[in-house]
Amino acid sequence: MSTTADRVAIVTGGSGGIGRDCSLRLAADGIAVVVHYSANQDRAQQTVRDIEATGGRAIAVGGDVADERDMAELFDAGQRAFGGVDVLVHTAGVMPLAPIAEVELDTFDRVQRTNVRGTFVVDQLAAQRMRAGGAIVNFSTSVTRLQIPGYGAYAASKGAVEAITLILARELRGRDITVNALAPGPTATPLFFEGKSQEQIDGIAASNPMGRLGTPGDIAEAVAFLAGPARWVNGQILYVNGGAA
Numbered sequence: 374m375s376t377t378a379d380r381v382a383i384v385t386g387g388s389g390g391i392g393r394d395c396s397l398r399l400a401a402d403g404i405a406v407v408v409h410y411s412a413n414q415d416r417a418q419q420t421v422r423d424i425e426a427t428g429g430r431a432i433a434v435g436g437d438v439a440d441e442r443d444m445a446e447l448f449d450a451g452q453r454a455f456g457g458v459d460v461l462v463h464t465a466g467v468m469p470l471a472p473i474a475e476v477e478l479d480t481f482d483r484v485q486r487t488n489v490r491g492t493f494v495v496d497q498l499a500a501q502r503m504r505a506g507g508a509i510v511n512f513s514t515s516v517t518r519l520q521i522p523g524y525g526a527y528a529a530s531k532g533a534v535e536a537i538t539l540i541l542a543r544e545l546r547g548r549d550i551t552v553n554a555l556a557p558g559p560t561a562t563p564l565f566f567e568g569k570s571q572e573q574i575d576g577i578a579a580s581n582p583m584g585r586l587g588t589p590g591d592i593a594e595a596v597a598f599l600a601g602p603a604r605w606v607n608g609q610i611l612y613v614n615g616g617a618a
Contacts, residue, residue: 381455382600383447385409385438385495386465388417390562391512394589395462395596396420400429402597404460407451408433411465430455438465438491441498448498460600461499462510463492466530468564473525481526488530492537496552500541503550508600511538511554513610518618519558531556535610542608551607553599558614560587583615591615 382399386392387408396406397420406424408431410417417433424431434450436443451458466488469480492511499509513531516524535554542552559565559577565586566574578586595613599606612618 379456380404380459380601381407381451381457382460382462383407383409383451383458383495383499384462384464385447385491386411386463388413388420388433390464390564391557391560391589391592392462392464393420394593395464396431397423398590398593398597399460399462399600400424400427400431402601403429404600405430405455407431407447407454407458409438409447409465410435411437438463439486439494441494444494444498447495448502452502457504458499458502459504459507460510461495461503461508462596462600463495464512465491466512468524468527470523470527470568472523476526484526484530485533488527489533489537492534496537496541500545500550503548505549507548507550508603509538509541509550509552510596510599511552513538513554513556515556515558515612515614515618517556518612538610539608551599551604553603553606553609553611555592555595555599556610556612556614557592558587558612558617560589560592562589581615581617585615587613587615 382404384396387396388410408417408420421431421433432454434447513535516528538554
């Protein structure tokens, strides 16, 4: 495996929320970061500036995670800027909420396109291009265990992400590339807060054994573990939720 100073990570959805914290955390370990964004170029560029301000290396690259041409360019950009790709952290996703009986099928299709096809596209490229000693970190959700009403379309997409993760880990036998997925619980991000009352938020936080919501930094620590020293953790779904499930 290359030294930390030589490693290069792509972080999809790296412009905000969990992705931003993952980008900053990996950069703190000396890893060069390709900060991917879908729509918010300004936030991605700010993440790059924040990394560079502490002596790190980073670039921002836009694109649709479900578009194989956009994502091929994302990997090409990492190759051009830093010489290759060693880590993929795939945080990008969407989470519209509604009961299964009420979800518009167009919404369901959008969730599956972004969350399932998007994961498949970037994992496929990582499997083709990643250097030995690499790490693929996908994102599932603890909702697959918590079974919270309203999350049907989202949880369905993340069940597929888990299947992709576990099978790819076995398919990469002999490549020295680990493939795992993190399954965060409720985490204090704009995506989580959207559409929830303060009473709902407080209730969810109080139900956790740790008495609080997770933070993006909590999740980023687990990502840094899988992206770096955790070479014997492979083909696993890690529930990072403070004991919620």
